[in-house]
Amino acid sequence: DIQMTQSPSSVSASVGDRVTITCRASQGISNWLAWYQQKPGKAPRLLIYAASTLQSGVPSRFSGSGFGTDFSLTINSLQPEDFATYYCQQGNSFPYTFGQGTKLEIK
Amino acid sequence: QVTLRESGPALVRPTETLTLTCSFSGFSLSSHGMCVSWIRQPPGKALEWLAFIDWNDGKYYSTSLRTRLTISTDTSKNQVVLTVTNIDPVDTATYHCVHHLWYGDKYYFDYWGQGALVTVSS
Numbered sequence: 001d002i003q004m005t006q007s008p009s010s011v012s013a014s015v016g017d018r019v020t021i022t023c024r025a026s027q028g029i030s031n032w033l034a035w036y037q038q039k040p041g042k043a044p045r046l047l048i049y050a051a052s053t054l055q056s057g058v059p060s061r062f063s064g065s066g067f068g069t070d071f072s073l074t075i076n077s078l079q080p081e082d083f084a085t086y087y088c089q090q091g092n093s094f095p096y097t098f099g100q101g102t103k104l105e106i107k
Numbered sequence: 108q109v110t111l112r113e114s115g116p117a118l119v120r121p122t123e124t125l126t127l128t129c130s131f132s133g134f135s136l137s138s139h140g141m142c143v144s145w146i147r148q149p150p151g152k153a154l155e156w157l158a159f160i161d162w163n164d165g166k167y168y169s170t171s172l173r174t175r176l177t178i179s180t181d182t183s184k185n186q187v188v189l190t191v192t193n194i195d196p197v198d199t200a201t202y203h204c205v206h207h208l209w210y211g212d213k214y215y216f217d218y219w220g221q222g223a224l225v226t227v228s229s
Contacts, residue, residue, distance in 0.1 A: 001170050034215045036154075043203055043219035044154065050210055055217065087154055091213045094167040096144070096156040 002026050002090050006099035012107040017078045021102045023071045023088035032092035035064055035073045038101075039084045048073065049091070080106075109133035111143075111204045111220035119227050125191040127223060129204030130184075137162055137182045142207040142214055145178065145189045147200040148222075155200075158189060159207075159214075196227045 003026035013019050023033065031051035036044035046055045048064040051071055061076040075082055083106050088099040115127035127145070134141055142161040148154050158178040159167040168176050177190045191198060201222040208217035 032211075032213050036216070038154075043221055044216070045219075046208070046215060046217045049208065049215040050213070053210070055208075089154075089156075089216070091215050094159065095169050096159075098154040098156065100153045 001095055002029060002093065002097050004088055004090055004097050004099040006086075006088055006102050008102060009100065010103040010105060012105045013078055014107045015078055015080055017107075019075045019078060019104060021073045021086055021088075021104075023066075023073070023099050025069045025071075025090055025092075028068045029090045029092035031067050032090060033064075033066065033071050034089045034091055035062075036087045036089065037082075037084045038087065044087065047086075075104075078104075109206050109218040111206060111218060113202060113204050113220045113223035115202070115223050115225065117224060117226060119194050119225060121195055121227060121229055123194050125189075125194050125198070125225060125227075127189045127191075127202055127204075127225070129187040129189070129220060131187070131204070131206065132185060133218075134206065135182070136160075136180055136185070136187070140209045142209070143180075143187045144205045144207065144216065145187075146203045146205055146216070146219075147198075148203070149197075149200040152200075157202075160187060194227050198225070199227045200225060 035048040038044040111131045145157040204220040205216040206218035207214040
C-alpha cells in the first residue's frame with residue numbers, strides 16, 4: 001500500500017495568515033492527489049484534485065501543487081471558516097490511502 | 108443533484124456481521140464511469156478507505172480488511188451494500204458512502220453521505 005504522510009500534524013495560525021501543509025507519498029503517484037477539508041461532525045469536502053485542480057465552488061485562496069512524492073496545500077489569507085482538519089489522499093492506485101490529517105487551529 | 112445516505116444498525120455486538128446500505132440519487136451506477144466507495148472514520152481518527160464498486164461491477168478492497176468486506180450493488184434500487192464480518196470494537200466508526208469524481212482516468216471523492224455511526228460493543 002502507498003503510505004501518505006502529512007506534516008505538520010497540527011498548526012496554529014491567525015486570520016489573514018498564509019499556511020502550507022505538506023503531504024509525502026511513499027512512492028511516486030504522478031499528480032494523482034486530492035485534498036479534503038473536514039469540520040467537526042461533518043463529512044469531508046473535496047478541495048483539490050489532480051494535485052492542483054480546484055474543485056468547483058472552492059475559494060481561490062486554496063491552492064495545491066506537487067508531483068511524484070511531494071505535495072502541498074496552501075491557504076492564502078486564512079478565513080475563520082478555514083479552521084478545520086485537512087487530509088491528503090492518493091488516487092493513483094488501489095487501495096486508496098489517506099494521510100493522518102493536519103488540524104488547523106486558531107492562534 | 109447527487110445525494111447519498113447511509114443506513115444500518117447503530118450498535119453491533121462483537122463477532123456479528125455488520126450490513127450497511129447506501130441509498131443514492133442523482134446518478135446511476137449502471138452508467139459508464141460511475142463508482143461508489145465506502146470510507147470510515149473512527150472517533151477522533153483519520154479517514155480509512157474500505158471498498159469500491161464501479162459501473163461494470165469492478166470491486167476493490169482495503170488490503171487489511173479484504174477478507175472481511177463485501178461490497179455489492181442493487182442498481183434497480185440505487186443502493187450499494189457493504190458487509191463487514193466478524194465485527195470488533197476497533198471497527199467502531201462513522202461509515203461514509205461516497206460518490207466518485209472521474210478525472211483523467213482516476214477517481215476522487217466528491218460527494219459524501221453524512222455518515223452512519225456504528226458502535227461495536229457487547
